[in-house]
Amino acid sequence: MRRLHFLLLLLLSTLFLFQASNAHNITHLLADHPSFTTFNHYLSLTHLASEINRRTTITVLALDNAAMSSLLDKNPSIYTLKNILSYHVLLDYFNAKKLHQITNGTALAATMFQTTGSAPGSSGFVNITDLKGGKVGFGAEDNAGVLDTYFVKELEAVPYNISVIQISKPLPSAAAAAPTPGPSEMNLTDRMSAHGCKVFADTLLSNPEAMGTFKDNTEGGLTVFCPGDDPMKAFLPKYKNLTAAGKTSFLEFFGVPIYQSMAMLKSNNGPTNTLATDGASKFDITVQNDGEDVTLKTKVNTAKITGTLLDEEPVAIYTLDKVLMPGELFKAAPTPAPAPAPAEAADAPKASKSKKGKAKAAPTPEADSPADSPDGDLADQTADENAARRFEGATFLAAGFSLFLGLLLL
Structure with a gap:
């Protein structure tokens, strides 16, 4: 009978956890x-x-x-x-x-x-x-x-x-x-300039071909990832060294030809085409997420989404903590070779085979490690995270309490 009580408590605990996990x-x-x-x-x-x-x-x-x-x-x-x-x-x-x-x-x-x-x-x-x-x-x-x-x-x-x-x-x-313009009337660069992406917006405005591509996609769906002013300003010397075609492709690389809300980005891990994509696996980005964080990755580096400037279907604009670089235009940093083992001195006694250890290779640093980004500008970020922790803690305690009661009844 006690075992039956124990099993019932376990079942109730499992049902509670299942219900808690449903949004x-x-x-x-x-x-x-x-x-x-x-x-x-x-x-x-x-x-x-x-x-x-x-x-x-x-x-x-x-x-x-x-x-x-x-x-x-x-x-x-x-x-x-x-x-x-x-x-x-x-x-x-x-x-x-x-x-x-x-x-x-x-x-x-x-x-x-x-x-x-x-x-x-x-x-x-x-x-x-x-x-x-x-x-x-x-x-x-x-x-x-x-x-x-x-x-x-x-x-x-x-x-x-x-x-x-x-x-x-x-x-x-x-x-x-206040009257809100539709996507065809929306000035994307004004929105970016007013919220910390002025350098990227000005660079986009200076390239009529890329700017035209962004405008052409506002009605059908567009997601823009704009680097913040500080990282974009530091990146400009590299941008200026690109060819005219390279500059256009680079700017178009920061647009995705479909609307993606933050919820969609968090559920759609994997490669995504951009406005610069022309053929298979060219100028695409890989979307990755870990909890509340969403990152964009190329073969060269990784950038984190730090805020939302606009999320009104069919257009979404997000800020990035660094300039994402496509592998088609930039090379990844070479991986340093392991340091050679120090040569043995000519007059040093050789170690016996039983005590001679194998040299360990030095750990290989990653080609790019995402820098710590500032807090995003979403007003509810902290509240969401705290609520999630409380929610997880409550479900854990409930399960533990049920198990404890079950053990007492054995």
């Missing part, structure tokens, strides 16, 4: 609430749903159909609507209980809009305040923090993972509601 799905959670069908529809249409699903700690401020109608009456473009809705996704966990237990009664929460690169200053933050009489108010920071939106009720909650709560009306944010 949430915002569209499925909202499907049980018919008053939120319009909100749910536009989360999918703007591709915000997939971004919400990939995050580990999130709060969705849901708008019912009536509130969405007041928002849609203003006829925002799909790109502007995505910014507005992203302002209603907090990069922290707030369920009904936590809202009434905020330290000092007020908190400032970052939103997903803050991660888009379109939020100037502190405009991507929301003020949350526990008011008297059981009310909780929400106010957009770029609206002077005016608390004119209120908590209505909790819809769904998976503790410390995702919370879906209803608020009374849309949060008024001038920055989020």
Whole structure:
């Protein structure tokens, strides 16, 4: 009987771990609430749903159909609507209980809009305040923090993972509601220049052929990896030594002719064609990921993605910590040969065969080792990592506790 109890505990522990490993799905959670069908529809249409699903700690401020109608009456473009809705996704966990237990009664929460690169200053933050009489108010920071939106009720909650709560009306944010150009109207180089990639943007502008290739791909899908200003500035002497054709290929090498969100990059390890690819296995890059880090690799070196400048399908722009170099234009650093063993002195006594050891070859350094990169500019990086550690720790403790109880029953 005790063994049966032990096996049941092990089974429950395994089921708990299995459920914990499954990610949430915002569209499925909202499907049980018919008053939120319009909100749910536009989360999918703007591709915000997939971004919400990939995050580990999130709060969705849901708008019912009536509130969405007041928002849609203003006829925002799909790109502007995505910014507005992203302002209603907090990069922290707030369920009904936590809202009434905020330290000092007020908190400032970052939103997903803050991660888009379109939020100037502190405009991507929301003020949350526990008011008297059981009310909780929400106010957009770029609206002077005016608390004119209120908590209505909790819809769904998976503790410390995702919370879906209803608020009374849309949060008024001038920055989020500003007209957002579509991909054909978007100035890619302006976006890069304003967010730490000016040297690369200026270099791209100076090459009409490469610039034309980038523009031609904005409608159908484009992912750009732009090196930061410091590494690109240091690299310019090498760039200037390339031929005209080499310069064009080098710049096009930093574009991929399909849209890839961060979630897609994290799930698609392997070789990827670039705008410079002309034939099999030429001018391609290898995408690799380790947890939250995504790196791009060639035969010459490796660069890490450090931030997101834009992620609005069909265009995504990411920053790199160094200049990625294609093997077709640059050679990998030669691997140093092992140092020769020191010659034995002529008058030194020879060691006996039983004591004579084999010389160990010196370890071969890697051709390129990624440098430590600065922290990315995503506001929720730290929160995601901390939540992941807490989540893993909780599942480990649960499993250990179940095993401990089982052993006691034996």
